[in-house]
Amino acid sequence: MADLKDLYQQIVLDHNRAPRNFKKIPNASHTAEGTNPLCGDDITLYVTVEGNVIKDVGFQGKGCAISQASASLMTSTVKGKTTEEAESLFRAFHDMVAGGPDAPADDKTLGKLAALAGVKRFPARVKCANLPWHTLHAALTGSDEPASTE
Amino acid sequence: MTMVRQASAAATAARTAAQPMLDVERVRTDFPLLMQHRDGKPLVYLDNAATTQKPQVVVDSVKQYYEGYNANIHRGVYKLSQQATDAYEAARVKLQRFVNAAQPHEIIFLRGVTEAVNLVAHSFGRTSLVAGDEVVISAMEHHSNIVPWQIVCEATRARLRIVPMTDEGELELDEFEGLISAKTKLVALVHVSNSLGTINPVKEMVAIAHGHNVPVLVDGAQATPHMAVDVQDLDCDFYALSGHKMFGPTGIGILYGKAELLNAMPPYQGGGEMIRSVCFDKTTYAPLPAKFEAGTPNIAGAIGLGAAVDYLNGMSWDAIHAHEDDLLRYATESLETIPGLHVLGTAKEKASVVSFVLDGVHAHDIGTIVDKEGVAIRTGHHCTQPVMERLGVPATARASFAFYNTREEVDALVRAVHRVHEVFS
Numbered sequence: 032m033a034d035l036k037d038l039y040q041q042i043v044l045d046h047n048r049a050p051r052n053f054k055k056i057p058n059a060s061h062t063a064e065g066t067n068p069l070c071g072d073d074i075t076l077y078v079t080v081e082g083n084v085i086k087d088v089g090f091q092g093k094g095c096a097i098s099q100a101s102a103s104l105m106t107s108t109v110k111g112k113t114t115e116e117a118e119s120l121f122r123a124f125h126d127m128v129a130g131g132p133d134a135p136a137d138d139k140t141l142g143k144l145a146a147l148a149g150v151k152r153f154p155a156r157v158k159c160a161n162l163p164w165h166t167l168h169a170a171l172t173g174s175d176e177p178a179s180t181e
Numbered sequence: 182m183t184m185v186r187q188a189s190a191a192a193t194a195a196r197t198a199a200q201p202m203l204d205v206e207r208v209r210t211d212f213p214l215l216m217q218h219r220d221g222k223p224l225v226y227l228d229n230a231a232t233t234q235k236p237q238v239v240v241d242s243v244k245q246y247y248e249g250y251n252a253n254i255h256r257g258v259y260k261l262s263q264q265a266t267d268a269y270e271a272a273r274v275k276l277q278r279f280v281n282a283a284q285p286h287e288i289i290f291l292r293g294v295t296e297a298v299n300l301v302a303h304s305f306g307r308t309s310l311v312a313g314d315e316v317v318i319s320a321m322e323h324h325s326n327i328v329p330w331q332i333v334c335e336a337t338r339a340r341l342r343i344v345p346m347t348d349e350g351e352l353e354l355d356e357f358e359g360l361i362s363a364k365t366k367l368v369a370l371v372h373v374s375n376s377l378g379t380i381n382p383v384k385e386m387v388a389i390a391h392g393h394n395v396p397v398l399v400d401g402a403q404a405t406p407h408m409a410v411d412v413q414d415l416d417c418d419f420y421a422l423s424g425h426k427m428f429g430p431t432g433i434g435i436l437y438g439k440a441e442l443l444n445a446m447p448p449y450q451g452g453g454e455m456i457r458s459v460c461f462d463k464t465t466y467a468p469l470p471a472k473f474e475a476g477t478p479n480i481a482g483a484i485g486l487g488a489a490v491d492y493l494n495g496m497s498w499d500a501i502h503a504h505e506d507d508l509l510r511y512a513t514e515s516l517e518t519i520p521g522l523h524v525l526g527t528a529k530e531k532a533s534v535v536s537f538v539l540d541g542v543h544a545h546d547i548g549t550i551v552d553k554e555g556v557a558i559r560t561g562h563h564c565t566q567p568v569m570e571r572l573g574v575p576a577t578a579r580a581s582f583a584f585y586n587t588r589e590e591v592d593a594l595v596r597a598v599h600r601v602h603e604v605f606s
């Protein structure tokens with residue numbers, strides 16, 4: 032079960048069980064909804080941006096352990112970062128989970144987001160991990176279309 | 182469950198005692214894919230409601246066509262084309278007998294249930310629905326028996342009415358009768374639910390609808406792999422099936438329709454094969470079934486589906502039923518011993534489908550973990566989002582059994598689901 036342990040690391044299970052920033056932000060400057068049609072995950076993301084800094088971020092929704100943990104880890108990581116920093120984290124995260132089984136992870140940039148590195152060996156789960164990030168991107172770029180991993 | 186014994190199967194049943202036994206180990210050797218191992222573990226395939234595995238005879242029939250007599254049908258005067266045409270038309274007769282249709286031209290070869298429903302929705306629906314009319318479907322339809330009706334209702338400004346279901350996953354028949362009125366132009370119902378396994382009392386429902394002169398389409402995708410279907414006994418007006426769900430190839434299925442209705446309906450697609458004569462002023466259409474088979478059809482698929490029907494005819498539905506019922510009971514009981522596990526869909530009449538959820542664990546995570554144990558099940562909404570909504574769950578895990586599955590495979594599933602608890606503890 033080595034692979035499963037890689038996927039469901041303790042930190043992932045912990046963030047799934049007790050997601051951080053699981054809240055609605057009533058006066059958020061940016062919101063977006065994201066869905067993963069394959070497994071029925073859906074999340075709503077609330078972001079408060081001041082200048083170009085993400086002052087606060089929260090999410091609500093339901094989904095599998097990977098999408099919930101990813102949303103929790105993402106929100107705790109991007110809070111206080113600039114929107115540009117958040118976008119470049121998304122790129123690094125995407126490269127880590129979607130780059131195939133041997134993708135190197137940029138641990139220095141990713142920090143605790145690296146806990147989701149195991150996803151790269153589970154191609155069917157890449158979309159679950161990426162969903163919150165696609166949704167964040169949609170919120171920040173002000174796209175009206177709901178974000179989708181399809 | 183209606184169990185009409187097929188001719189050859191009847192002989193087998195007569196030889197054995199009242200309860201014919203299925204020799205599962207022997208049957209499994211007919212299916213090359215079931216002999217596989219993955220990561221050193223035997224493959225446990227429990228996603229038969231998504232698609233079934235194919236016996237060697239089906240694979241061979243397709244191969245023989247391509248290797249031995251591949252030619253387009255109904256066109257050439259040469260022998261090869263005639264041979265292909267004969268095989269294709271022979272497959273139609275096999276399907277006619279399989280569903281006990283009165284005439285072979287009541288069998289239209291199509292891609293499967295999805296295309297069959299779209300055909301009826303567009304050809305029948307668009308010409309007979311006007312603003313204010315109603316189409317009645319049920320709360321447990323597959324998206325393929327919902328969306329085509331939504332599209333046609335939007336175009337004609339007709340309305341969809343939904344037969345509700347109980348918490349157990351049974352349709353509410355009293356409500357059904359109440360939904361039918363002078364505005365109702367068609368009832369479209371799933372025979373067996375793919376997400377819950379419920380076997381709906383379609384014969385009774387057809388009688389109710391006919392009492393109001395309303396025709397009925399039945400989606401038989403999940404019925405034909407488990408039970409004998411007799412369209413004349415059901416008296417349904419349309420019946421759709423998909424070959425790949427009943428041990429045949431993908432991309433082939435049929436729409437059965439009563440000749441009277443099909444004759445009155447306009448073509449669904451235009452093209453080659455479906456015409457009598459074409460000139461720029463006016464085109465006249467070919468008679469049934471060609472009218473609804475525009476273009477070169479899936480010839481190999483039809484031949485392969487015919488081979489699947491032959492294969493099923495060599496078995497006994499009674500034996501299949503007894504075996505699958507045992508698997509259903511055993512799986513339900515075994516899974517329910519797992520703490521926090523709930524089986525959804527507990528109708529009295531059920532095919533061998535077990536949908537379940539685990540407290541605190543999303544179905545998608547269950548799917549990934551049991552896959553690591555070599556057990557293939559489906560997780561998600563199973564193209565029945567309204568069912569998920571009705572039961573208040575985002576998704577379920579679903580094990581669906583065919584006659585080639587075994588109690589040992591149920592045990593493997595149960596062991597694998599226990600792993601989920603280990604990972605998540």
Ligand SMILES: Cc1ncc(COP(=O)(O)O)c(C=O)c1O
Binds near residue numbers: 231292294296326373
């Ligand atoms: C009940 C039911 N209806 C319709 C379909 C659609 O069948 P197909 O995809 O073969 O057209 C399915 C298959 O998933 C089904 O289970």
